[in-house]
Amino acid sequence: DTEVTQTPKHLVMGMTNKKSLKCEQHMGHRAMYWYKQKAKKPPELMFVYSYEKLSINESVPSRFSPECPNSSLLNLHLHALQPEDSALYLCASSQPALAETTGELFFGEGSRLTVL
């Protein structure tokens, strides 16, 4: 079983809704990531937090807003999404932090988002 836990597993939302995806890890990792994955495509990096600070934002639209409340938690706040934002959203973590990682990235099971 993965040690990165994501909730909810499935989410359906309208374009005017506000929702959040949550991610938790207890491996002591200090780098946490959000990826977006469309069908039959590799994961696409969205955000990276290193030591609870946003270190990489891959020019993601502002309707996606990340938050890292502490070293174990990562949230992705969603607002005014478009149908093309429907995808599998993956949280991942690595040890110990971005510049020091051994290169092992651990993913959660993902949150499958459908925007109507």
Place this chain on the structure above:
Amino acid sequence: QKEVEQDPGPLSVPEGAIVSLNCTYSNSAFQYFMWYRQYSRKGPELLMYTYSSGNKEDGRFTAQVDKSSKYISLFIRDSQPSDSATYLCAMYNFNKFYFGSGTKLNVKP
């Protein structure tokens, strides 16, 4: 040119076959090389991890890295239907992970 190239397949083999999955890359600075297995509608699972060149074996799986050719491979021996999944190679360089597009493998009983 993409940083990491991977044949998308699909690759279909009979049960018990030896499977060879491959990726090429362009950035000679890559030092960390990973293989992930992803079942349909699930998150990727770290399968093998290798630092620099050489081989690494874990059960039925062997990962090889040839940095001189910028080429990495994953071999699966005695393949099983449960190995049917998409296999993603990945590489790490300061700040970012780079993924191949994934190879879909189907092992037929």
